Amino acid sequence: MSHVHTPVGGPLFTRVFAIALVVAGIGAWFLTQRFMYGLGAVSNMSDGYPWGIWITYDVLVGTAIGCGGYAMALLVYIFNKGEYHPLVRSAVMTSLFGYALAAASIFVDIGRYWNMFNIFKPSLMNFNSVLLEVALCIAAYVGILFLEFFPTFIEARGGPGAAKGYNKIMFILVAIGVLLPTMHQSSLGTLMVISGDKLSPLWQSGLLPFYNVTTAILMGFGIVIFESYLSAVAFKRPFETPLLSKVAGVIPGLLIVYLVVRWADLLLRGALGSAFAGTAGLMFWIENLLFVAALAMLMPAARRTSAKSLCRASFVLLLGCAVLKFNMYIVGFQPAPGWRYFPSVPEIMVTLAIVAVEIMAYLIFVKKLPVLAAPEHT
Amino acid sequence: MKRREFLKLTAASGLLLATDAGVSRASEAKGPSPDAVGILFDATLCIGCKVCMVACKRENSVPGGALWTEGMTRPPFEYNPGLRNWDMATDLTSRTLNIILTYRNGTGNTKNAEIDGYTFVKRHCMHCAEPACVSACPVSAMTKDKKTGIVTYDKDACIGCRYCQVACPFNIPKFEWDQAYPQIRKCQLCNHRLKEGKYAACCEFCPVGASIYGKVTDLRAEAERRLAQTPGDFYDYPQQRVDSFKTVSSKVARYQKHIYGVNEVGGTQYLMLSGVSPDKLGLPKLPERSFTAKSETIQHTLYKGMIAPGVLLAGLLFAAYRSGRGHEGEDKP
Numbered sequence: 001m002s003h004v005h006t007p008v009g010g011p012l013f014t015r016v017f018a019i020a021l022v023v024a025g026i027g028a029w030f031l032t033q034r035f036m037y038g039l040g041a042v043s044n045m046s047d048g049y050p051w052g053i054w055i056t057y058d059v060l061v062g063t064a065i066g067c068g069g070y071a072m073a074l075l076v077y078i079f080n081k082g083e084y085h086p087l088v089r090s091a092v093m094t095s096l097f098g099y100a101l102a103a104a105s106i107f108v109d110i111g112r113y114w115n116m117f118n119i120f121k122p123s124l125m126n127f128n129s130v131l132l133e134v135a136l137c138i139a140a141y142v143g144i145l146f147l148e149f150f151p152t153f154i155e156a157r158g159g160p161g162a163a164k165g166y167n168k169i170m171f172i173l174v175a176i177g178v179l180l181p182t183m184h185q186s187s188l189g190t191l192m193v194i195s196g197d198k199l200s201p202l203w204q205s206g207l208l209p210f211y212n213v214t215t216a217i218l219m220g221f222g223i224v225i226f227e228s229y230l231s232a233v234a235f236k237r238p239f240e241t242p243l244l245s246k247v248a249g250v251i252p253g254l255l256i257v258y259l260v261v262r263w264a265d266l267l268l269r270g271a272l273g274s275a276f277a278g279t280a281g282l283m284f285w286i287e288n289l290l291f292v293a294a295l296a297m298l299m300p301a302a303r304r305t306s307a308k309s310l311c312r313a314s315f316v317l318l319l320g321c322a323v324l325k326f327n328m329y330i331v332g333f334q335p336a337p338g339w340r341y342f343p344s345v346p347e348i349m350v351t352l353a354i355v356a357v358e359i360m361a362y363l364i365f366v367k368k369l370p371v372l373a374a375p376e377h378t
Numbered sequence: 379m380k381r382r383e384f385l386k387l388t389a390a391s392g393l394l395l396a397t398d399a400g401v402s403r404a405s406e407a408k409g410p411s412p413d414a415v416g417i418l419f420d421a422t423l424c425i426g427c428k429v430c431m432v433a434c435k436r437e438n439s440v441p442g443g444a445l446w447t448e449g450m451t452r453p454p455f456e457y458n459p460g461l462r463n464w465d466m467a468t469d470l471t472s473r474t475l476n477i478i479l480t481y482r483n484g485t486g487n488t489k490n491a492e493i494d495g496y497t498f499v500k501r502h503c504m505h506c507a508e509p510a511c512v513s514a515c516p517v518s519a520m521t522k523d524k525k526t527g528i529v530t531y532d533k534d535a536c537i538g539c540r541y542c543q544v545a546c547p548f549n550i551p552k553f554e555w556d557q558a559y560p561q562i563r564k565c566q567l568c569n570h571r572l573k574e575g576k577y578a579a580c581c582e583f584c585p586v587g588a589s590i591y592g593k594v595t596d597l598r599a600e601a602e603r604r605l606a607q608t609p610g611d612f613y614d615y616p617q618q619r620v621d622s623f624k625t626v627s628s629k630v631a632r633y634q635k636h637i638y639g640v641n642e643v644g645g646t647q648y649l650m651l652s653g654v655s656p657d658k659l660g661l662p663k664l665p666e667r668s669f670t671a672k673s674e675t676i677q678h679t680l681y682k683g684m685i686a687p688g689v690l691l692a693g694l695l696f697a698a699y700r701s702g703r704g705h706e707g708e709d710k711p
Contacts, residue, residue, distance in 0.1 A: 040555030047471070047552050050540035077698040111538025111553060111560040118517040124535050125517070128674050131541045132516035133681070171702045175694035183687060190676050194510050194545045196643075196669030197662065206676060335549050336660070 004160050005089055005152070005370035008235050016234075017363055020356035027353020030346040031108060039111060042346035048339025049330070056329040057351050058105035060188055061322050063138065064219040066098020068227070069145060070181040071220025075250065077174045084243060086373035089152065090231070091224050093371050096145040097358045103142055105354060106135075130190045137184035144177045156369045185216040192328055200332035201271035202284045207261065208328070214258045215321040221251050222314040222321070229311040231372065238375050245304040251317065255295045259288075283323065283331045290320030410507050410594040414527035415567065416647030417578060417589055418597040420604070421654070422490050422631035423615065424498040424588035426478055430580035431467075434476040434502075434565075437579035442570035444475055444531075444563060472552040472563040476502040476580055481659055490631045490653025497652060499659040500580070500589060503550045503565035504639065505529050505647035508668040511542035511551055511564075519562070520551075527594070527647050528567045536562060547643055547664055567647075581618050592620030594647050601637045601651055604630065643668035 034042045045052040068091035076084050107113050118124050119135045126132055148170070151163035189212030192199050205211075225244050232239040266272055275281050297303060297313035304310060330341060343351075366372055410416070438445040439453035447454075454473040455465040467474035479501060484494035509529050511520040519536035522529050531551075538560060542551045554560035568578045576582065581591035590597070600620050607613050607630040614625035631653050638656040639646040642664040650656060657663050680686055 036558060038555060038557045038560060039553075046555070047543060048549065050543035050553060077701045078694060106539075109539075111540065112533070112536050113538070115517070115535070115537045118535055118537055121517075124519075126513075126515055128513045128677065129516040129541075130673060130677055131514065131539060133677070135516055171698040172695065174698040175691060178694050178698075179687060179691045182690065186680075187677075190673065191541075192544075193676060194514055194669050194673035196510075196547050196672075197664065198544075198547065206672070209676065209680075333544075336662075 004374045005155065005372060006374040007156075007370055008237075008367050008372060010235075010367055012364060012367060014363070017360060020360045023349075023356040024353045024360070027350045027356070030350050031353075033346070034108065034350075039109075042344065042350070044341060044344040044347060046339065046341065048335040049333065049341035051329060051333075052341060053330075053343045053347055053351055054105055054109040056326055057322075058109075058354055059102045060325045060329060061219075062098050062102040062105065062354075063188070064185070064216040064321060064325065065223050065318075066095040066102065067181060067185065067216045067220030068092075068098075068223045069095030069148065069220070070178060070185075071217050072224060073174050073178050074217070075247070077171070078178060084247060086240065087224055087228065087243065087247070089149075089373070090227065090366070090371050091220075092145060092148050093152070093365055094223065094227060094362070096142070096149050097361050099138065099142045099145055101354050101358055103138060108350065130187050130194070133187045134184050134191065137180050137187065141177070141180040141184065144173055144180060148173050148177055152369050152371060160370070181216065182213060186210065186213040188212050188216075189328070192333075195333065198333060198335050199328070200274055200280050200334060201269060202266070202274050202280065203328050203332040205265055205269065205271075207265050211258070211262060211324070212328070214254065215324055218251065218254055218258070219318055219321045221247055221254075222317040225310055225314040226318060229307060229314075231366065232307070235366075235372075237372070239307040240373075241305065241307050241310070244307075244310055248298055248304045248310055248313070249301070252295055252299045255291065255298075255317075259291060259295070262288075280327070280332050280334070283327050287320060287323040287327055290316055290323060294320055410527050410645055410647055411525065412593075412595060413525045414505075414507075414594040414647055415572075415577075415592065416505060416527070416594045416597055416649065417567075417581060417591055418601055418620065418649045418651070419500045419589050420615075421497050421499055421588070421650065421652035421659070422633065423586050423628070424478065424500065425586055426480065426498040427585065428478050429583050429585060430500065430589060431474065431476055431478060433579040433583035435465075435474070437568065437571060438475065440570070442573075444566045444569075445473070447561075470501060470550065470552060472554045472561075475552075475563060475565040476500065479660065481654055492654045492658065495654070497654045497659070499650070499652065499661070501660065502580075502648070503529060503567070504548055505567060506643060506668070506670075507645040507647070508643065508670045510545035510547060510643075510668070510670045510673075513670045513674060514541045514545035516541070523569075526567075526569075526572070528569050528572075529564075530566045530569050531562055531564060533561045538562070545670075547662065547669065577619065584618065587615045587617040587626055590616055590618060590620050590622075594649075596620045597649050598637065598640060601649055604651060605633055605635060605637070609633075641666045644671065 030042050039045060043052055072084060072088045072091040076088055107116060110116065119132060151166050154163040154166060186209035189208035192208055225248060228244055229239060275284050294313055294317035297316060435453045439450060440446060445454055456467045456473050457464055458466060467477055470477050478498050481497045481499060483492060486496045488495040490497050505528055509522055512522050512529060517535045517537055519532045520529060520542055540553055542562060543553060551562050551564045553562055577591045581589045597620055609630050609632040611630050612627050613630050614627050616622045617624045617626060633651055633653060634655055637649055637651060638661055639649040652659060
C-alpha cells in the first residue's frame with residue numbers, strides 16, 4: 001500500500017481566513033505598542049509574575065500541541081506501526097507551525113530580544129541553566145521539523161515519489177526528531193524545580209520533567225485526533241475513524257501511568273493538604289478531573305469507534321494537559337503575598353493572533369501542498 | 379547485543395531523561411568562600427532613617443553603578459502617581475535596590491517585639507552562596523565573583539528572559555517593565571565602589587551601625603558574639619565595617635536566636651539579626667539545601683557527558699532504521 005498525499009485545493013480567502021486575518025492584525029497592533037513602550041505597556045506581568053500567558057500558552061502549551069509529530073513518530077517508527085503513516089505528514093506540519101510560532105513568541109516575550117542570539121555564543125552558554133537546554137533544543141528541533149517536512153515541497157514540484165532519495169536519510173531525522181522533544185519537553189518541566197517553595201507543593205516535584213514530557217506526548221496524540229476531525233469536517237473529507245481509534249487506543253495506558261505516578265508522588269510528599277484552599281486548590285481538582293474524564297471517555301474500546309466521541313475525548317484530554325501546564329507555571333506559582341496575575345486584554349489578543357497565524361498557515365499549506373493523505377476509494 | 383536488550387537499554391535511558399532517577403544524592407553545600415564579603419544587618423539597631431536608601435540610589439546612579447543608564451541626568455526616583463509623592467518606594471523595584479520596610483503589630487509600642495511592637499528590616503540582594511539566578515541564567519548574565527562572592531549582572535549578555543526572577547527565592551531581581559530597552563536591576567553590593575577601594579554605600583552611610591560591611595566569616599562571628607550577650611547589657615557595636623575601630627556602646631536587645639543567612643538555601647552573604655522572627659519580616663523560611671542544587675542535580679544527572687541522550691539516540695536510530703526497512707518502497711512523511 002502506498003500513501004499518496006494531495007493538496008486539498010479550493011479558494012484561499014474564506015470567511016475563517018478573513019476572521020483570522022483580523023485577529024492577527026489586532027495582535028500586531030498591540031505588538032507595536034510592546035516594542036515602542038515596553039512589556040509593561042501591554043501586559044499584566046510583574047516582578048512577582050515575570051512569566052505570563054505568552055510563555056505558558058504560546059511556548060509551553062504551544063510546543064506541547066506541536067508534539068503531534070513527535071507522538072506519531074514514536075508510534076510509526078519506533079514502535080514499528082507503519083499503518084499510521086497517512087497521519088504523519090500533517091502531524092509534522094502542525095508541529096512545525098507550533099514550534100516555529102513558539103520560537104517567535106519567545107522573541108516577543110524576552111525583554112532584550114536584540115541579544116537573543118547570545119544563547120548560541122559558546123563563551124556565554126551556562127550549562128547549569130535548564131533554560132539554555134530548552135532554548136538550544138527547541139531551536140534545533142525547529143530545524144529538524146523543517147527537514148522532516150521538506151519532502152512535501154519536493155513532491156509539490158516533482159509529484160508523488162519525487163522525494164524517494166531524500167527519504168533514505170529520513171530515519172536519521174526521525175530519530176533526532178524523537179530525541180529532541182524528549183529532552184526539551186522534560187526540561188520544560190525541570191525549569192520550575194529551581195523556583196522551589198514559590199511553586200505550590202501540588203506541582204513542585206522532582207518528577208516535573210516526567211509530568212511535562214508525558215503530557216506533551218498525550219497532547220500530541222490528542223491533537224492528531226482533534227485536528228483530523230476538524231479538517232475532515234472543514235474540507236468534507238472522510239474521517240479516518242479506524243486508524244484514529246487505534247491511535248486513541250494508545251492513550252489510556254499512558255494516561256494510567258501518568259495518573260498513578262502523579263498521585264503516588266502527591267501522597268508520598270503529603271502535598272494534598274494544599275488542595276483544599278484558594279484558586280490553586282480548585283484548579284488542581286479541575287486538572288485532575290479532566291484527566292480522569294479523558295480516561296473514562298477513552299478506556300472502553302466501544303467508545304473509540306465513533307468520530308464524534310473521539311473528537312470530544314481528545315478535546316477533554318487536551319484541556320486537561322493544558323490546565324496542568326497553566327497550573328505548573330502560573331496558578332501554582334505564588335512568589336510572595338500580595339502578587340496577582342491575570343492576563344491583560346492585549347496579552348490575550350497577542351496570543352489569539354498567534355493562534356490565528358497558525359490557522360492561516362495551516363489553511364494555506366493544506367490547500368496548496370500535498371500534506372493530507374488522499375482519500376482512499378475502496 | 380540482541381535487539382530486545384538494545385531496546386531495553388534505550389527505553390531505560392529515555393526514562394532517565396524524563397525523570398529524576400538518582401537525584402537522592404545530595405550535593406555538598408559549598409558555603410561562602412573565605413574571601414566572600416557581605417553585610418550584617420542588625421534590625422534591633424536600625425532606626426528607620428532610610429539614609430542607606432538615599433546613599434544606595436545616589437552612589438549607584440554613576441557609571442558602573444547598578445542603577446546607571448547611559449545618558450542619565452539624575453538618579454531614577456520613584457514617582458507614585460496615586461499618592462503624588464516622589465521617591466517613597468513601598469517595595470523593591472527596578473529603581474529601588476535597597477529598602478527599609480516597617481513591621482508593626484498591635485499597639486506598635488515596643489521596639490523589637492513581635493507582639494504590640496515594631497521593627498525595621500532592610501531588604502536587598504542576599505548574594506547567595508548558591509545563587510539561583512546565576513544557575514538559571516542561560517547566557518551567564520548573572521555571575522558570582524569567585525573571590526568576593528558578589529553576584530553581578532551584565533546587561534550586554536542578558537536576553538531579558540526573566541528566568542532569574544522566577545528562580546530567586548527572595549524575589550530580588552527586578553525588570554524594567556516600563557522601558558522599551560529594559561534591563562534587570564539588583565543590588566550588586568557596590569561592586570563598582572569596591573574597585574575604588576570603597577565599600578557598600580548602605581554600610582558607609584548608616585549612622586547607627588545597623589548595616590556593617592565585611593568578610594562573611596567575620597560577620598558571622600560578630601553575629602554570634604551578639605547572640606551570646608545578655609539582653610540589657612552593654613556591647614560595643616562596630617560602625618560601618620565589622621573590622622572598624624569605631625564602636626558605639628549600646629544596650630543589647632532581645633534577639634531571635636537565629637542568624638538569618640547562615641543556613642538558608644546553602645547560606646547567603648547578607649546576614650540578619652532581629653528581635654522579630656524573619657518570616658514576619660518578609661524573609662521566607664527556607665530549607666538548607668538550595669533549590670539551585672536540586673535543579674542542577676537533576677539536570678546534570680540526565681545530561682552527564684551526554685551519555686543518556688547519546689544512548690537514547692542510538693536506540694532511536696536503530697529502531698527508526700529497522701522500521702524504515704520494513705516498509706521498503708513506501709513513502710515517508
